[in-house]
Amino acid sequence: xxxxxxxxxxxxxxxxxxxxxxxxxxxxxxxxxxxxxxxxxxxxxxxxxxxxxxxxxxxxxxxxxxxxxxxxxxxxxxxxxxxxxxxxxxxxxxxxxxxxxxxxxxxxxxxxxxxxxxxxxxxxxxxxxxxxxxxxxxxxxxxxxxxxxxxxxxxxxxxxxxxxxxxxxxxxxxxxxxxxxxxxxxxxxxxxxxxxxxxxxxxxxxxxxxxxxxxxxxxxxxxxxxxxxxxxxxxxxxxxxxxxxxxxxxxxxxxxxxxxxxxxxxxxxxxxxxxxxxxxxxxxxxxxxxxxxxxxxxxxxxxxxxxxxxxxxxxxxxxxxxxxxxxxxxxxxxxxxxxxxxxxxxxxxxxxxxxxxxxxxxxxxxxxxxxxxxxxxxxxxxxxxxx
Numbered sequence: 001x002x003x004x005x006x007x008x009x010x011x012x013x014x015x016x017x018x019x020x021x022x023x024x025x026x027x028x029x030x031x032x033x034x035x036x037x038x039x040x041x042x043x044x045x046x047x048x049x050x051x052x053x054x055x056x057x058x059x060x061x062x063x064x065x066x067x068x069x070x071x072x073x074x075x076x077x078x079x080x081x082x083x084x085x086x087x088x089x090x091x092x093x094x095x096x097x098x099x100x101x102x103x104x105x106x107x108x109x110x111x112x113x114x115x116x117x118x119x120x121x122x123x124x125x126x127x128x129x130x131x132x133x134x135x136x137x138x139x140x141x142x143x144x145x146x147x148x149x150x151x152x153x154x155x156x157x158x159x160x161x162x163x164x165x166x167x168x169x170x171x172x173x174x175x176x177x178x179x180x181x182x183x184x185x186x187x188x189x190x191x192x193x194x195x196x197x198x199x200x201x202x203x204x205x206x207x208x209x210x211x212x213x214x215x216x217x218x219x220x221x222x223x224x225x226x227x228x229x230x231x232x233x234x235x236x237x238x239x240x241x242x243x244x245x246x247x248x249x250x251x252x253x254x255x256x257x258x259x260x261x262x263x264x265x266x267x268x269x270x271x272x273x274x275x276x277x278x279x280x281x282x283x284x285x286x287x288x289x290x291x292x293x294x295x296x297x298x299x300x301x302x303x304x305x306x307x308x309x310x311x312x313x314x315x316x317x318x319x320x321x322x323x324x325x326x327x328x329x330x331x332x333x334x335x336x337x338x339x340x341x342x343x344x345x346x347x348x349x350x351x352x353x354x355x356x357x358x359x360x361x362x363x364x365x366x367x368x369x370x371x372x373x374x375x376x377x378x379x380x381x382x383x384x385x386x387x
Contacts, residue, residue: 035192044159046189047179048135048170052157057195058128064114066090067249068131068160070333071187073106074203075196076383082125083112085331089295093328096294097339099363101380116140119147122155129193130155133162135174145173159193161186165331166248166271183249187334198387203334203379210338210374211256214345217352218258225286225348226262228318229254229327230275232290232303237310239280242291242330243271250330253340254289259348262286277312287348288318293326294364300326301360323347326359335379339364342373 036043041055062083063069069084073094084090087108094106112125114132119142122130134148137158152158163170164180181189184204191200218224230239244254244261262285263269269279288307292298304324307313318324325347328336343364346356354371381387 034197035195042192042195044189044192046159046161046181046186047177048133048161048174049158052159052193054129054157054193058156058193060125060127060129062112062114062117062122062125062127062130062132064117064130064132064137064160065162066093066329066331067165067183067186067333068190069108070094070335071190072131072194073104074187074334074383075191075194075199076385077194078106078108081108081111082127083114083117084108085114087111087113089297092296093294093336095363096328097336097364100339100366100376101335101383102377104380104383116142118142119151122151126155128156130158131160131190132158133160134158135170135178136160136162138171138174159190161189164248165250166246168248180248183252183332183337184334186249199382199385202382202387203338206374206379206382207334207338207341210341213373214256214341214353217349219349219352221258221260224259225323226284227254227259227287227289227348228262228280228283228285229289229291230280231292232298233274234297237306237313238274238276240272240274241269244289246271249332253327253330253332253337254344256341257344257348259287277307277310277316281312281316284316285318286321287323287325288316289325289327289344289347291327291329293359294328298326299361300324325356335383338374338379345373346371 041053043051043053045051059080060082061072061077061080063072063081065085069081069090072078072081091106091108098104098106112121137143137148138145161181163178164186167180169175170178184207188200191197227244229242229244232239241263244251244259262283266279266283269275290300290303293300307319307324313319328340332340343356345353350356353373357365359365
C-alpha cells in the first residue's frame with residue numbers, strides 16, 4: 001500500500017504494542033481485569049494489541065466484523081459507527097432482532113463496507129478507535145504490518161480479537177502470546193474501552209440468569225436431540241455444517257444447550273465441511289438449525305421445500321418431523337447471542353422452554369411474555385443507558 005503523507009496523529013488516544021504505557025499508573029487494574037486509570041486517561045489490555053491507552057472515551061467507531069458492531073450497539077454506541085461488515089447483511093441481521101427491543105433500532109445502510117478496507121479509507125474516516133483485530137486485518141490482503149502500525153499511531157488504535165471465534169491460528173507477528181477469549185470476556189474489554197462497564201455488568205446478569213434457567217431445565221442427556229447446524233448454499237443443494245459444541249464464540253449460542261452434534265460420528269465430516277443431502281441423511285439429525293435463516297439472503301420456506309421435496313433429504317428425521325429452524329449467525333455479539341440462546345433452547349427443547357413458532361420471514365417472532373427466557377425491556381433499558 002502507498003504511504004500516506006498527511007499528519008493526522010491523534011493526541012488524545014494512542015496505543016502501545018504490548019509494552020507498559022509510558023508514565024506511572026495512578027491506579028492498577030482490579031482483580032476483574034478492569035480498565036486501569038492513569039494520570040491522563042485509562043488503559044485497557046487485550047490480546048493481540050496488548051495495553052491500549054485512551055485519554056478520552058472514543059466517539060467515532062469503525063468495526064470490521066459484526067460481533068464488534070453488535071458490542072457497540074449493546075453499549076449504546078450504534079449511532080457512532082462509521083463502518084460495518086457487509087452492510088446489507090449486517091443491517092438485515094441486527095434488524096431481525098432489534099424490533100423486539102423497545103426503542104432500539106439499527107440503520108447502518110449508509111455506512112462504509114468494512115471488509116478489507118484500504119488504509120486510505122481509514123484516513124478519510126478518521127475514527128477514534130477501530131474495533132477490529134489487527135491480526136485478522138493482516139490476513140485480508142490489502143495490509144502490511146507497517147500499515148497496521150501506521151493506522152494505530154496516526155489515526156486511532158485497533159481493539160479487537162477475531163481468532164477466538166474458533167481458536168484459529170493467527171499470523172506472525174501475532175501468533176506468540178495470542179490469547180483466546182469467550183464472547184462475553186471480549187465484550188467486557190470493549191465495554192472498558194467505552195467506560196461502559198455498568199452496561200456490560202447488567203447485560204451479563206441477564207445472560208447468566210437465562211443460562212441458569214436453561215441449565216436447570218435441560219432434560220437428561222439421553223433425551224436430548226441430535227442437531228445439525230448448517231449454512232445452506234445459495235447456488236445449489238449443498239450446505240456447510242458446523243459443530244454445535246465447538247470451542248470458540250462462534251458456538252456460544254449452541255454449546256450451552258448441551259445437544260449432541262449429529263455429525264460427530266460421521267466419518268470425514270469435520271467442522272466447516274461442505275456436504276450434500278446423502279451426507280445429511282447419514283447423520284440423520286433430529287433438528288436442523290439453519291444459519292442465516294432470519295437474514296434476507298435466505299428464504300426459510302424455500303429451504304424447507306427443497307428438503308421436503310428431495311427424495312433423499314425428505315428421509316432425514318428433522319425433515320420428516322418438521323424440525324427445521326432458523327438461526328441468525330455464528331458471527332454474533334452479545335445481543336444476537338441473547339436471542340440465539342433463547343431461540344435455540346425453544347427449538348431443541350420445546351417441552352422445557354416453550355415452543356418456537358414456525359418462522360418464515362421477518363423479525364424475531366412474537367413470543368408470549370411468560371415464555372421469554374430473558375427480559376426484553378430490561379435489555380432495551382440497558383442499551384439506552386438506564387442501568
